[in-house]
Amino acid sequence: MSQPPLLSVEDLSVEFRTRSGTVRALEAISFAIARGETVGVVGESGSGKSVTAYTVMRLLDDAARITSGRIMFGGLDMLGADAGTLAELRGRELSMIFQNPRASLNPIRRVGQQIADVLLRHANVGAKEAGERAVALLAEVGIPEPSRRAKAYPFELSGGMCQRIGIAIALACRPALLIADEPTTGLDVTTQATIMDLVSELGRARGMATMLITHDLGLATERCDRVVVMHAGHVVEDAPTAALFAAPRHPYTARLFAATPRPGLALSEISTIPGGLPDLRRDDLPPCRFSTRCDRRRDACDAPPLPRVTHQGRLVACHNPL
């Protein structure tokens, strides 16, 4: 890649202070996303996917501390940027679909108005045009009878409809980077396809890049150019999608795939991943946070640092990869 990536995250670490200790939510993670590229982020619940998204958006709560790293977005140093610059950027160049759609909407404002608000703030249009574009956006995300639904309040809509309102808001200003945190989990497969077609189309036609956080490995297979695998606050693997699924190299990735239901498999044939997420408050976390659960563990795994080896465009953070 000769051009610098649209987004680059380097050596990023984030901690949360809680009453019972410091949660080391992210430790030295790095990845990049190019223009027009769709990068999947997968990994165990609690592994830091949403925290990564919030950090890039600079929306972390007050208990969070960024202890190391750099985030560059289109040439801008995101961690150094002031509040005004960030507010201008968010919603226009950089937008996010939140994991919890209903909670991210204003419960007492009509949904069409909420979409129009974003356009009024960022897109330099008048009220009438904003209203019309809001209805068009509702149609784009597959909401039937969009002009009637524009007048609904969130409580009058189903879970998946609220999710699509969030998507319409995020796409309203045609961002350069879309961060989508589980954007289609509440959607049936046919509606999901409509949404992802729209995202792909924006990627093709306008070079929009997408960071797609998902638990749905089928979706990742179909829609992502590359997949970043996270575990307990580390990026453990980062590889082109086809190569990753054909032959996962990190033991956690392999375990993750083996735990995925697919047609023809019975519940007893699906293997679980032994153990759980380590307690991220501990001071003595091993360099590899998967080692206690890993069947390929060797003595070397306990010695820092965690290797982060890139070979032929694939990163694997493991002493004993497959």
Added chain:
Amino acid sequence: MPQPAVSAPVLDARDVCKRYPVGGGGLFARGPVPLLHAVDRISLTVGAGETVGLVGESGCGKTTLTRMLARLIDTTEGSILFGGDDLATVPAARFAGHPARAAIQMVFQDAEGSINPRFTAFDAIAAPLRRLNGLSGAPLRARVERAAEQCGLPLTLLGRYPHQLSGGQKARVGIARAVATEPKLLILDEPTSALDVSVQVVILELLAELKSRLGMSYLFVSHDLNVVRLICDRVLVMYLGRIVEEGPAEAVFRAPAHPYTRALVDSVAVPGQIREGPRLRLSGDPKSPIDPDQNACRFHGRCPRGQDVCGSVAPPEVTPGTGRRAFCHLPLMEHA
């Protein structure tokens, strides 16, 4: 459909309807207020120890149906027989004091909105145990910790507030809270959509274990057809407020009879597998749920097989196989 007469169903809902008045008429509008038919004459049973899946397009009425069955909202019409009582006659506002209350639990689609933000994970799980089972002190703690463990929720997270938990951690709090009381019927609305696959397996195994140990019954709403196929005995397919197909899950997914079911099954993505050939797309606008024409198939207009008759005559019931039924003029009956 003749039910196997082995045991009476745990839940027997008949012709359940929910209609919402919608605006648009205005103050001086003539005629009746338009009604949105969120759930339109749905009948379903859940047998003892049975897992029934409920699938269908976003907005087709799944959550509305489950909230009526759990008696959180009132029905417009219909009966809900549970343990010998017609629960539909009990107003939702008074259901909290009803004896059946402890026997039906629900896992909500919106985990975040269903947990009190001022409750720690422990308190959230403990609340129904205190209220419905009268537990307190050490037995309460033990029971909460067991439920958390069963759901793969690390005990170290029990002291945290919802905003300090990840999406999947919150979802597990919601599941732990519902299974802790060991209800007879558990209604799960998209319980695994926020969970990564490794946690998902833990939950699915827990459900299987509770089912075999306690004979628990489930109504399982999910968009993940791979999961529904995996754990459900029977599946109901909804489209715009109505059931369009039902039957044994494996048979329905292997050879769908209703064109809508076919479209759903065709859209399933399999991890690590790139789809061969073009993907089937539903085109055309869905019909409006407002005052729908009772003499037409709801899927007409989007159905790849649709013909004129579908727009003017309500679809007949057909029997694609044992224990199955579908409502369609032109069902796919090849492999039946």
